Amino acid sequence: MKLLIKSGRVINPSTGLDEIKDILLIDGLVAKIEDEILDEADKIIDAMDFWVTPGLIDLHVHLREPGFEHKETIETGSRSAAKGGFTTICCMPNTNPAIDCKDVVDFVKSRAREKAIVNVLPIGSITKGLKGEELANIDEMVKIGICAISDDGRTVQNSDSMRQGMKIAKDLNIPVFSHCEDETLLCGGVMNSGAVSKELGMDGILSEVENVIIARDIVLTKGTGAKLHICHISTSLGVDLLRFGKSIGANVTGEVCPHHFTLTDKDVSSLDTNMKMNPPLRGQDDVEAIKMGLKDGTIDVIATDHAPHHKDEKSLSFSNAPFGIVGLETAIPLGITELVKEGWLTPMELIEKFTINPAKILDIDKGDIGVGKIADITIINPSVEYKIDVKGFASKSKNSPFHNRLVNGRVEYTIVNGEVVYDRIKDNK
Numbered sequence: 464m465k466l467l468i469k470s471g472r473v474i475n476p477s478t479g480l481d482e483i484k485d486i487l488l489i490d491g492l493v494a495k496i497e498d499e500i501l502d503e504a505d506k507i508i509d510a511m512d513f514w515v516t517p518g519l520i521d522l523h524v525h526l527r528e529p530g531f532e533h534k535e536t537i538e539t540g541s542r543s544a545a546k547g548g549f550t551t552i553c554c555m556p557n558t559n560p561a562i563d564c565k566d567v568v569d570f571v572k573s574r575a576r577e578k579a580i581v582n583v584l585p586i587g588s589i590t591k592g593l594k595g596e597e598l599a600n601i602d603e604m605v606k607i608g609i610c611a612i613s614d615d616g617r618t619v620q621n622s623d624s625m626r627q628g629m630k631i632a633k634d635l636n637i638p639v640f641s642h643c644e645d646e647t648l649l650c651g652g653v654m655n656s657g658a659v660s661k662e663l664g665m666d667g668i669l670s671e672v673e674n675v676i677i678a679r680d681i682v683l684t685k686g687t688g689a690k691l692h693i694c695h696i697s698t699s700l701g702v703d704l705l706r707f708g709k710s711i712g713a714n715v716t717g718e719v720c721p722h723h724f725t726l727t728d729k730d731v732s733s734l735d736t737n738m739k740m741n742p743p744l745r746g747q748d749d750v751e752a753i754k755m756g757l758k759d760g761t762i763d764v765i766a767t768d769h770a771p772h773h774k775d776e777k778s779l780s781f782s783n784a785p786f787g788i789v790g791l792e793t794a795i796p797l798g799i800t801e802l803v804k805e806g807w808l809t810p811m812e813l814i815e816k817f818t819i820n821p822a823k824i825l826d827i828d829k830g831d832i833g834v835g836k837i838a839d840i841t842i843i844n845p846s847v848e849y850k851i852d853v854k855g856f857a858s859k860s861k862n863s864p865f866h867n868r869l870v871n872g873r874v875e876y877t878i879v880n881g882e883v884v885y886d887r888i889k890d891n892k
């Protein structure tokens with residue numbers, strides 16, 4: 464099988480390449496990257512005016528299988544990923560049962576093999592049942608192929624358990640993804656604590672809830688040397704703590720989600736439950752700090768925290784609805800609209816945070832277009848303007864705060880192992 468991508472703007476952060484090129488893919492691998500390729504091919508994609516980038520990698524996705532298939536399945540989540548331009552996604556273990564032992568890892572891997580159209584890398588839990596105390600059998604899960612450990616959705620409240628988990632992760636050379644929330648400070652909050660929560664009469668979530676654990680885990684990684692990755696940073700001080708951690712040589716990286724650089728707690732005023740997620744939408748100062756952190760390289764990765772919930776669950780009152788929003792199909796347009804168009808990031812810097820940086824954290828040979836490498840590639844129209852429409856989402860769930868939002872940028876093709884798994888025109892007929 465030969466696939467020829469013609470005349471696209473190839474943006475490859477790992478080599479700094481940003482030029483118009485042709486790319487030939489043969490049998491799942493990149494065979495040539497040249498100014499002009501005249502070889503015959505089974506299929507030709509005209510990528511004129513489009514960006515051709517390494518396949519996007521999402522470190523933070525909730526696929527909900529096993530246990531919550533009414534929200535999403537590995538199959539539908541992978542279709543949503545493909546439509547969003549992601550060729551590799553890491554799935555969080557807060558399923559039922561949790562991904563906390565060999566059997567559940569096996570199950571996820573075999574479902575992914577049968578049903579997923581993108582690469583799915585399971586994340587194992589740190590503690591059994593995500594209960595934050597007794598460690599899961601991390602060693603046996605690593606042997607059969609988890610890419611990281613995390614209790615995401617929860618924090619390992621017990622600092623000693625977290626430290627022991629980090630020591631094991633360090634020995635096994637896998638990263639620890641930390642969802643940062645001190646439950647003793649939480650007090651049942653449902654949105655950011657501040658003027659807006661007061662006005663609405665809603666219980667607030669202090670920034671301290673998040674910041675205390677970010678600080679704790681940086682301290683713990685400084686001691687253990689484990690590779691720590693801070694999930695979904697939403698606060699200004701959280702960005703400063705990450706910057707400080709890096710400055711003292713801690714082995715730490717961090718991610719932010721598109722909603723945290725696009726929206727603020729003012730958007731919660733409507734009490735739309737699609738504005739409810741964890742961590743919550745914060746203040747304008749936090750949004751500015753996140754954008755500064757993205758720009759100066761403190762924040763390594765943009766991840767979606769794709770958290771599908773059924774419409775009946777999101778129809779509950781704001782206080783009772785579950786935390787979380789879908790994100791796979793809106794990440795690239797929000798990144799282009801809010802960060803590139805507004806001058807915060809160059810296209811190269813944006814793509815870096817979706818490709819080579821997450822690949823480095825996972826220590827996998829992806830996120831880089833090079834001759835001989837696996838052909839995972841995303842093709843993006845960066846300028847087209849349109850309104851996001853949740854009805855078109857491939858995800859089973861539609862819980863997005865971005866319905867009807869005017870954006871620029873759209874994924875045209877997603878290619879995994881040299882095969883087109885998403886073709887906008889063909890797949891939306």
Ligand SMILES: NC(=O)N[C@@H](CC(=O)O)C(=O)O
Pocket residue numbers: 525557615616617642739740741742768770771786787788
């Ligand atoms: N982010 C969320 O609001 N929800 C996530 C859990 C998580 O990522 O913390 C979920 O699983 O629904």
Ligand SMILES: [Zn+2]
Pocket residue numbers: 615616617642694695741742
């Ligand atoms: Zn989380």
